[in-house]
Structure formats: C-alpha cells, structure tokens
Amino acid sequence: MQLTSMSLMRISVLAAVCIALNIGLNKIAVLLQLPVFMDTIGTILSAALVPLPFAILVGVVSNILGGIITHPAIPFYIGTQIVIALMAVFAYRRGWFERLPTALIVGFVIGVVSAVVSAPVTVIVFGGVTEAGATAINAILLAAGHNIWTAVLSGTLIISSIDKVIAAAIVWLLLQRLPDRLKLAHGSQT
C-alpha cells in the first residue's frame, strides 16, 4: 500500500483528532461525573476515517497518552482498544454504522467483547477495582460470595456494554453529520 504524502498527512491528522477525542472525552466524562468511560469514541470513529493499522494505532497511542495525562491505569487496557478497533473496522466495512439499530447492536457486541478482554487486567493488575460504577457492582457481588473473576466480569459487562452502546450511538450520530469526503468508502482497504 503506497501512500502519498497528502494522504499520509490526512490520515495522520485525522488519527490525531481521534486520539484527542479519546483523551478529551474521557476527561470530560470524569469531570461531568458520568457513569461511563467515553474513551473509545475516537477509536470507533477512526474505523470510518483511517485505514485499519492506523485505527489500531489510535487506540494504542490514546491509551499510552491517557496513562500520562488522565490516569496511570489506562495503558494496561491497550489490548481492549486493539480489539475495539478491529471490531469497529469490521462493522464499518460491512456498513453496520449506517443505521441506528445495527450500530447499537455493534456497540453492545463491542461492549461484551471488550469486557471479556479487560476483565483479566482488572482482576490480575488492579485487584478488581476499576471505574467507580463497575467497582460498586464488583464489591456487591464479592460481598455476596461470588469469586473475584465472576464479580469483575459481571460488573464490567454491565458498565462496558452500556458505555459502548452509548459510544456507538454517538459515532452513528457523528457519521450522519460528517461530510462524505472525510469518511472511507465501505469495504475500503485503505
């Protein structure tokens, strides 16, 4: 795949904006005390704006920078961002972000898969503590006698699926309003 300097510049600038969205919106969600992360809108949106390798890089770089700017725990979830980027690109290429119902289903599936991917990190590295809402659910389940894996997976599943459904709905809204020249064609490999 040969990229001209113009297209490489276009991809770099748009990818940088997607990174900025991940970091900026996550900080705003924290400031507004919303019970969601909002740190994957940029990654999901990047599926429609830049090619797959760059969409993955958006997730990776966002988490590295987020670890310095927002919270030190964020870089440990790089694997989750990679999975989200892969799933978002797959869904966008099949045109599943064209209509709201399919976009919401994609968001839900991304939420479930990302919960499964991030739960081991939450258990092994952070002892089951994560974002406040999920931690509260985990604590209740632990007190009820569930083991830490079941508790964390259940808590993360609930919060993550809500978070990703909201993120997918926002991305659908954004794609409706964005000019076509900014978006990649469906089925595009570049």
Next chain:
Amino acid sequence: MTARRAPKVSPMGAVVMMIASIGSLAAFRSIPALAMYAGLATIALIIQLQNARVAVVMIKWCLPFVVPLLFVHGVMNASYPTAYWLMDVIPWRPTGFRYGVIVSLHFIVIATIAAYWLHTERDDLVDALIRMKFPIWSILFVTQGVAVGAMVERRVSNVYLAQRARGICVGPGILARLRAFPSVLIPAVIGTLLEAESRIPALVSRGFGSSKLAVPPKPFVRIANQLWSGIPILIFALVGLFEFLS
C-alpha cells in the same frame, strides 16, 4: 533577563525510572520494600522538580483507587476469612486487607512512572523521538493528539456553557447530563474534525511529511540533571539491599 525555566524530568530520566519501577514490581515482594520504593521515588521527583504539586497529582490518582481497593478486600470480599466483627456489623478480613495493600503499592509504583512522564519536558521528548528516527506521522500522532485533546476539552466545555446559556437542560442529575451529552458533544467533535481537515493542505504545502525533519542537536544536559537520571537505579539498589538484609 530571562525567566528561569521550571525544572523538568529528562526523557532519559523517565525511561530509567520506568525500567527501575518495572524491575521493582518484579523483584520486591514485601510491603515495606514496595512502600519504601514508591515513597523514595516520589520524594526524589518532588526534590528534582522543586515542587510539591506532584504529590497532589499522585494523591488525586491513587486515593480513588486505593480506598475502594482496601475496603473491597479488607471488608467486603467474602472469599477472605473474617478475623473479627467491628461493632458486630462490619467484618474485618486481614488477609484481604494485606492483598489490597500490596495491589495498592503496585498501583502507586505505576502512578510514579506516570508522574515522571507527566513532568518530562515535551519539547525534549519530541526532539528525542526525531533523533531516534521515528516516522514523522508517529510524531504527529503524539504531538497533535495531546494538543487537540486539550482543544477538544476546551471546545466541549464552551459548548456546554453555551447550551446552558440557551436554557437547554444539561444537569444537575446524571440522567440530564447523559441526555445532554450528545448535544454538547456533536458540534464540538464535528467542528474539530473539519478544522483538522482544513489544516492538512496547509501542512503539506509547507513540505511537512515530504521532507526529512532536521535532526535537532543533542541538548546540553547539566551534570546535576544527568545524575538525577540515575537516582531511580540508586533507589532500586537501596531498596533491594534493604529487602535482602531483612
């Protein structure tokens, strides 16, 4: 007269700190050793920066993590045995508490790494990336990502205030804030993307991306700063000796 630049951590110092901290997470098992390493590394950073605000950042990062962790495992986690009941109501689980303390100390060490990188001079970091021959687009990723991130935040808060001024309900309840989020977010994000698009031809017309970046000369680093880069290794060795002897 030029203003005195606030002391910052060099990129090399942050890399050394990261290696020493990963080593400490792998090597130290006891609570005193981990606590000693985290404490000394934070104190070293405060002295290097001549600013205690780093402690405030560390507390802001660590407190919301450590308190729930100790509570969850020391009180709520039923998989740990209860030693006794406080006021016949609250169970006390010392094994769970100990586990919580160890995970908390690991997190504090991780937060120390982030604090070192947060206080690295960004210009020096970009120069180092150019000297290491990173592709220009990757440098653009990092620099633009940070710069536009701050811009997105400002823009969203401006739209948030504008919506409030128009009488649109943007709070105070969680549901109201969630409902208002898209109306605040969409204009800000679309504006940012369109503005970014308009920057592309400007960057290309200035030759950005088509010509090689001039490699910046290696900066002059004072001996004191070079010595600071070695401090994390010294702390690691000291704590290692302490753990070995005890």
